[in-house]
Amino acid sequence: MRGSIFFLVGLVLAMFCAACTSDSSGHGQAMQAQAYPVKTMSPETVELQDVFPALLKGKEDIDIKPRVDGFIEAVYVDEGAKVKKGQALFKINSPSTVKALEEARANYSTAKIDVERMRPLAEKNIISKVKLETYENAFAAAKAALEQAEANMTWITVTSPVEGVLGTISYRLGSLVDNSNVLTTVANTTTVMAYFSMNEKDLYDFMLEWKGETKAEKIKNMPDVKFRLSNGREYEEPGRIETISGVVDKTTGAVSFRAAFPNKNGLLLSGTSGKILIPKVISNALVIPQKATFSQQDKIMIYKVLGDSVMQDVVKVKSTPDGRSYVVFDGLESGDKIVTDGIATLSNGKKIKVQ
Numbered sequence: 001m002r003g004s005i006f007f008l009v010g011l012v013l014a015m016f017c018a019a020c021t022s023d024s025s026g027h028g029q030a031m032q033a034q035a036y037p038v039k040t041m042s043p044e045t046v047e048l049q050d051v052f053p054a055l056l057k058g059k060e061d062i063d064i065k066p067r068v069d070g071f072i073e074a075v076y077v078d079e080g081a082k083v084k085k086g087q088a089l090f091k092i093n094s095p096s097t098v099k100a101l102e103e104a105r106a107n108y109s110t111a112k113i114d115v116e117r118m119r120p121l122a123e124k125n126i127i128s129k130v131k132l133e134t135y136e137n138a139f140a141a142a143k144a145a146l147e148q149a150e151a152n153m154t155w156i157t158v159t160s161p162v163e164g165v166l167g168t169i170s171y172r173l174g175s176l177v178d179n180s181n182v183l184t185t186v187a188n189t190t191t192v193m194a195y196f197s198m199n200e201k202d203l204y205d206f207m208l209e210w211k212g213e214t215k216a217e218k219i220k221n222m223p224d225v226k227f228r229l230s231n232g233r234e235y236e237e238p239g240r241i242e243t244i245s246g247v248v249d250k251t252t253g254a255v256s257f258r259a260a261f262p263n264k265n266g267l268l269l270s271g272t273s274g275k276i277l278i279p280k281v282i283s284n285a286l287v288i289p290q291k292a293t294f295s296q297q298d299k300i301m302i303y304k305v306l307g308d309s310v311m312q313d314v315v316k317v318k319s320t321p322d323g324r325s326y327v328v329f330d331g332l333e334s335g336d337k338i339v340t341d342g343i344a345t346l347s348n349g350k351k352i353k354v355q
Contacts, residue, residue, distance in 0.1 A: 034345070035353040038305055039292070041328075041336045043284040049321045050206070050278040054196040054227070054259075058187030058270040060162050067155040069178040070094030072171055079169050083160045083186060090158040090183055097152050104142070104149035111135070111142035164188040165266070187270035192263045194227060194239065196276045197254035203244075209280070215244060225259050226277040227268075234277070237262050241278075277321075286328040290319070292340040293326065300326070305337035309351045 074091035077083060114135045122132035167185035171177055198206060212218035224238035239261035248255055259276060261268060293300050293315070300317050303310040315331030332338070337354075339346060346352070 033308065033351045033353045035355040036339045036346070037341045038337050038354045039288070039340045041286045041288075041332050041334050041338070043334055044287055045281065045283050046285045046287055046320060046327055048280045048282060048318060048327060049226075050202075050280060051228075052196040052198065052257075052276045052278070054194040054274055054276045056268055056270055056272050056274070057193050057195065058164060058189040059191045059193060059260075060164065060186075060188035061270055062161055062164075062186050062188075063182045064089060064158060064160070064184050064186060065179050065182055066090070066092050066158055066177050067179055068092055068094040068097045068152055070097065070156070070176070072173055072175045072177060072183075075169065075173060077166055077169075079166055079184075081166045083164060083166055085160060085163045087160045088157050089160055089166075092156045092158065092177070094156050097149075097156060101146075101149040101153055104146040108139075108142040108146040111139035115139045158183065160186050162186055162188050163190075165270075167270075185270075189263050189266060189268065189270055192261050192268040192270065194259045194261060194274075194276055195256060196259070197249075197252070197256050199254050200248060203255050206278075215246075219244065223279050226279075227259075227261055228275040228277055230272065230274050235261065235268065235274075282327060286332050286334065287320070287325050288315075288317070288328055288332070288338060289325055289340055290323070292338055292343060293317070294343060302331070303339040303343055303346050304332075305339060305352070305354065308353075309349055310339060310346055312348050 070092040071094075072090055073093040076088050076090065083089065115132075115138075118127060118132050118135045121127045122129055164186040165188075167187060169184045171181060171183055177183065207215075207218055210218040210221045212221050219241055222241050225241060226238060227235040229235060239259045241257055241259045243258045245256040257276075288302065293302055295301070296312075299314050301312050302315050304313045313331055315326075316329045317326035318329065319326055339352070
């Protein structure tokens with residue numbers, strides 16, 4: 001009986017020791033440091049882009065309005081058509097203009113007859129020269145009115161003042177129009193203007209980047225700019241900044257810029273929007289992958305390697321054009337080491353192995 005008891009006690013002790021050994025071994029494996037990829041910061045040259053929303057307009061965007069009142073009798077063009085300077089676009093049936101011409105002709109004939117009738121009388125001193133001058137002045141006024149009425153008749157045909165592309169046609173056959181109505185718009189888009197703006201702070205920082213004593217000299221030294229279409233693709237032709245407004249908008253607190261882009265193929269359309277991309281080359285920049293960062297309370301954080309453990313730190317960054325990396329402006333120095341991947345499994349003070 002006693003032997004059986006000793007046997008059972010020994011069996012229990014053996015099982016307990018085995019469990020302890022197993023727990024100790026598992027715990028040791030859990031405490032073993034995990035390997036992570038690490039990058040050592042070193043300066044490099046990188047190009048960033050300042051991005052600003054922009055609106056496109058043609059070099060000339062001209063509203064086409066009739067100069068006489070009446071009904072649209074003919075439409076000679078269609079929307080989106082290319083038109084030449086002086087090309088007929090619309091014809092206006094203008095009864096008031098026709099009536100004005102008829103009245104002007106009648107007044108001219110009457111005034112002419114009066115002068116021809118009074119001149120011999122003035123030569124014979126039957127009437128005074130002052131009286132004759134009155135008739136002559138009336139004749140001159142009637143002649144001028146006739147010339148104006150004849151000129152008005154040429155306005156019944158509405159022509160394009162420039163070469164360009166036709167916009168939407170707002171009025172069709174039979175529509176009653178006057179000089180307050182915009183029939184369509186002609187946009188000269190051989191060169192397209194991109195309008196964008198900066199706030200005061202960005203403007204001063206931006207202007208300090210470029211050489212030159214005057215604004216004109218700085219504009220001359222600015223690099224070519226790019227335009228990103230609304231579908232995300234970049235327009236193939238580079239543009240140039242041409243003007244910077246000298247007045248801050250009181251409502252928005254912004255300063256307007258204008259950049260010009262060649263548009264030989266007509267891809268850029270007046271009235272469309274996109275983004276202006278202004279390149280900025282930075283030397284001695286520290287670049288980190290975006291996957292090495294995480295957000296915490298609107299701050300960008302990284303894990304800095306200190307010996308065999310990691311420590312959270314805040315960095316100030318700006319995204320690179322490819323959207324995969326950040327340029328660090330504060331929070332890291334050359335020679336610092338950071339974990340570049342797997343940061344979701346890290347915590348402050350955790351021990352790691354450098355992979």
